[in-house]
Amino acid sequence: MSDSVRPSAEAMTAPAKGVSPNYRRAFALLASLFFMWGFITVINNTLLPHLRSVFELNYTQTTLIESVWFIAYFVASIPSAFLIKRIGYKKAIIVGLMVMAFGSLCMVPAARLPSYYITLIALFIIACGIALLQVAANPYVAVLGPPEKSESRLTLVQAFNSMGTFFAPYFGGYLILSRTVGGTVKEGTMISAEQRLADAQATQLPYILVALVLLAIAVVIWRSSLPALGEEAKAANAEERKKLSLWNHRNLVLGIPAIFIYLIAEIGVANLFINFATLPNIAHITSAQASTYLGFLWGGMMVGRFAGGFLMQKFNPARVLACFAIFAFIMMLGAATLTGPVAMWCLVLVGLGHSIMFPAIFALAIKGLGPLTEEGSGLLVMAIAGGALVVVQGWLADTFGLQNSFWLTAVCELYVLFYALWGSKPTNAVRDERLA
Structure with a gap:
């Protein structure tokens, strides 16, 4: 992982203490990035049932679309680190936004043809841009202030990510699902080839709007200033870094699979939620109606992250994570075994349980890494590829039924619980003098 991924702690702690106004501006800009990549990621949740109808896909083919999205994280993370080293943090963010805008515009020809494979390529390009932003932004926020508050700080900025995920289903539901035949009829209704072709065109306007917003944010960041990256501090720790090993830190070694496994749970719930809610034995509603309840799921994640940011200032972050994992596991049991609207509401409430998992695991996993924080952060971002599974x-879902597939999610919640109770405890912690 490139040394330039993480800004120096010296550069970061001064703004956190109020010495420079750059801290507030940097945090606001980062919040806008977290909002946008959350927004774009969750548009996929309304896009998937739409594409399933347009291309007549089974569940395996439908979830393959999201797998391609998360494979991009694995492919793009290390190249992103090298790009940040070569052109700098600010320019890398602008490049990431431009890549995302280009991928969004590629959705226009994908819809006009329409083409399943061009859709996959367009989404892969968008995800590569998001991966570039993720590699820099998560560790940046983690060291943007006192280390003992890193879990709370990262959870708070992730709340803005959840704010984006909250609004996205309404945006996608209104501009995609509610404007299509496939999105306004119930599961099992026959749709003609002409209707499917007309439905395919509905994705053009939303992605054009997204591209314009991304370009606008890129211009704002280009005209703004961000804290320096602290090249001298990184160079001074190069020799110390060589003497240490990432694999001596249990919290990181077990945190990497924790991120990987958590993403399987989060993405599986979100991507299959609309299909689940439309089942006759669950809520038996249309896809457009289900997108509203999907908004409640992401709203629960937003509320949970704001609340979690406060709770982790008052209580041990690992214990808070354990409580949220237990709650998510109980809700998944309900979703996997119950019927009717109550099963759907159990799946909605899983969003609250999932809310703090990513930021809490990420911050706990880099605790005590000291000069190795850059490399550890890069590995954690690569673990986001778990969503591909x-x-x-x-x-x-194709083999045993959609509802039974959620037993996989329940098992994922148990691993997060294990990590919170035991795996997150640091071993061989290294003091980073730059954070003193």
Whole structure:
């Protein structure tokens, strides 16, 4: 992982203490990035049932779309680190936004043809841009102030990510699902080839609007200033870094699979929620109606992250994570075993349980890494590729039924609980003098 991924703690702690106004401006800009990549990611949740109808896909083919999205994280993370080293943090963010805008515009020809494979390529490009932003932004926020508050700080900025995920289903539901035949009829209704072709065109306007917003944010960041990256501090720690090993830190070694496994749970729930809610034995509603309840799921994540940011200032972050994992596991049991609207509401409430998992795991995993924080952060971002395994849940849904596929999610919650109770405890912690 490139040394330039993480700004120096010296550069970061001064703004956190109020010495420079750059801290507030940097945090606001980062919040806008977290909002946008959350927004774009969750548009996929309304896009997937739409594409399933347009291309007549089974669950495996549908979840493969999301798998391609998360494979991009694995492919793009290390190249992103090298790009940040070569052109700098600010320019890398602008490049990431431009890549996302280009991928969004590629959705226009994908819809006009329409083409399943061009859709996959467009989404892969968008995800590569998001991966570039993720590699820099998560560790940046983690060291943007006192280390003992890193979990709370990262959870708070992730709340803005959840704010984006909250609004996205309404945006996608209104501009995609509610404007299509496939989105306004119930599961099992026959749709003609002409209707499917007309439905495919509905994705053009939303992605054009998204591209314009991304370009506007890129211009704002280009005209703004961000804290320096602290090249001298990184160079001074180069020799110390060589003497240490990432694999001596249990919290990181077990945190990488925790991120990987958590993403399987989060993406599986979100991507299959609309299909689940439309089942006759669950809520038996249309896809457009289900997108509203999907908004409640992401709203729960937003509320949970704001609340979690406060709770982790008052209580041990690992214990808070354990409580949220237990709640998510109980809700998943309900979603996997109950019927009727109550099963759907259990799945909605899983969003609250999932809310703090990513930021809490990320911050706990880099605790005590000291000069190795850059490398550890890069590995954690690569672990986001766990979302690609949602295709496994798609296969389970095709083979054993959609509701039974959520037992996989329940098992994922148990691993997060294990990590919170034992795996997150640091071993061989290294003091980073720059954070003193």
